[in-house]
Amino acid sequence: MTTISTALRDKTTNLGAGPSTLPTEVLLEAAQGIVDYKGTGMGITELSHRSSTFKQLLTQAEDDLRALLDVPDEYAVLFMQGGGTEQFSATLLNMLAVHAARNPGAREAPPVDYVVSGAWSAKALKEAKRLTPRVNVACDIRSAICDPDAHIPEPASWSLSEAPAMLYYCDNETIDGFEFPHDFVARLPASYRAQVPIVADCSSNVLSRPIDVRAHAALFFGAQKNIGPSGVTVVIVRRELVVDPDAVRTPYPPVIPTTLVYKNAMDNGSLYNTPPMFPLYVSALVFAKLRKDGGVAGAQKRALEKSSAVYNALAAHPKRFRPTVAHPAFRSKMNITFRILDEHTGEPSEEAETQFIKLCGEHRIEQVAGHRSVGGLRTSLYNASTLEQAHTLAALLTQFAG
Ligand SMILES: Cc1ncc(COP(=O)(O)O)c(C=O)c1O
Incomplete structure (x- = not known):
């Protein structure tokens, strides 16, 4: 009998831009529901959609x-x-x-x-x-x-x-x-x-x-x-x-x-x-x-807290980090995109970015590379990510900036 372990998941920060992290409690409930939905003896994907x-x-x-x-x-x-x-x-x-x-x-x-x-x-x-x-x-x-x-x-x-x-x-x-x-x-x-x-x-x-x-x-x-x-x-x-x-x-x-x-x-x-x-x-x-967790107002408050933690860490080291959106009022609360700069030239450094992605991997922070069409870094703080995870990322940015 397969048992579901969340041990590694609990230690992983998934900042993917989509498909992206979902609440663990939801996934566990869904795991049950795909086998036996609400005591019907049938999984949700095995029922008629017209039932x-x-x-x-x-x-x-x-x-x-x-x-x-x-x-x-x-x-x-x-x-x-x-x-x-x-x-x-x-x-x-x-x-x-x-x-x-x-x-x-x-x-x-x-x-x-x-x-x-x-x-x-x-x-x-x-x-x-x-x-x-x-x-x-x-x-x-x-x-x-x-x-x-x-x-x-x-x-x-x-x-x-x-x-x-x-x-x-x-x-x-x-x-x-x-x-x-x-x-x-x-x-x-x-x-x-x-x-x-x-x-x-x-x-x-x-x-x-x-x-x-x-x-x-x-x-x-x-x-x-x-x-x-x-x-x-x-x-x-x-x-x-x-x-x-x-x-x-x-x-x-x-x-x-x-x-x-x-x-x-x-x-x-x-x-x-x-x-x-x-x-x-x-x-x-x-x-x-989400309705139980304070609705959209609750999600908005959390999104502001999480994104501020990361944007503040970037802003504290302007010689090392450059958000790709130059105008703060237009920066996404969901997808934080930035470049890591070479300490000497002040230009984006793919080498430093690769190093940071590797460092993230060592701390089990996953899916932080920018989209293949633009490069750089992208950390997505969707609703299922936590404030603690945002702080972990912010601390790692601060550590990396030295
Ligand atoms: C803003 C936005 N619009 C549209 C799409 C396209 O979605 P899909 O890949 O489901 O067609 C995406 C995909 O990431 C997106 O981020």
């Missing part, structure tokens, strides 16, 4: 998520698949369908506005360019992010289109360590906000701080950071913006694949086809735990 047992789980997960994020009734919560990447396509196609439904005489596709703040919004932009002809970059702040002398332009000065089908942005750029200050995007001109559906990718900071759902047409997030195993992607969308794309009589958008149509997910209670049952189960357990 009342599984439907109850799904309903509870939705209720808990609604409570955590203060989701109003006018919004549908959809549990989908395909990851954030699939939502790059789905958000656009569904919002083009909304535009088409509202403009039945239109002959050409409307513009869509994109805010580019890092690698993930750039990927969404790339997908948009594949799918529709009129993609406008409302602002590209990637170079300003790393430049302390550059100014991050206020939303009122972005180059916004006339009546676009949507504005898209990524609230937290997991690779670049950039996070919009709370409500930054809501500073868009009021007339624009009133007309234009605003869509946010909240994959890597959802449940770490409150988000004004009402200010958005749709939000989405993959589970594999603050929620659960990869496989579930949550979409929260204003119900009045959920349309049947097949009833639209304009030359755009293209026909939307069935599984990407929000209306299909909404009308079928997220059970149009077989859902990812295990990731949903773990997500449900995480939602319930």
Whole structure:
């Protein structure tokens, strides 16, 4: 009989950017549930997804998520698949369908506005360019992010289109360590906000701080950071913006694949086809735990404490460490990205970074290398990481700086 040991896990600090650490108590409960879910004699992944047992789980997960994020009734919560990447396509196609439904005489596709703040919004932009002809970059702040002398332009000065089908942005750029200050995007001109559906990718900071759902047409997030195993992607969308794309009589958008149509997910209670049952189960357990642990306000307080411990350690040694986001107000509370500098030249040193990663390994601090596309270091302090772990990392940074 296999027994589950957490001995090594308890000594390990997993700072991976996603898939990432999850609460041990949740995983242990899930380990039981995958063998025998609540005394049914069957594992959760062995039950019919249409059974009342599984439907109850799904309903509870939705209720808990609604409570955590203060989701109003006018919004549908959809549990989908395909990851954030699939939502790059789905958000656009569904919002083009909304535009088409509202403009039945239109002959050409409307513009869509994109805010580019890092690698993930750039990927969404790339997908948009594949799918529709009129993609406008409302602002590209990637170079300003790393430049302390550059100014991050206020939303009122972005180059916004006339009546676009949507504005898209990524609230937290997991690779670049950039996070919009709370409500930054809501500073868009009021007339624009009133007309234009605003869509946010909240994959890597959802449940770490409150988000004004009402200010958005749709939000989405993959589970594999603050929620659960990869496989579930949550979409929260204003119900009045959920349309049947097949009833639209304009030359755009293209026909939307069935599984990407929000209306299909909404009308079928997220059970149009077989859902990812295990990731949903773990997500449900995480939602319930977070409600007990002080909700999003509690998570936000902890995220501030943890990230401050690490940012303060970096700031104490400016000759050794350089956060890659130059503007403190835009530094992510979830993904702390930084370079280690050569003591003599003051330039990023891959050799010193390799040494630090090795030192982390000796202290069982894992998954701290930066994304392969940008290098440097990235330490992710998602909800399941602890303050103690953040302090351990901060102490190691201080030790390394000498
Ligand atoms: C902010 C953000 N958006 C989108 C994605 C893409 O998610 P997926 O790999 O699940 O498609 C990621 C992945 O890490 C992400 O961090």
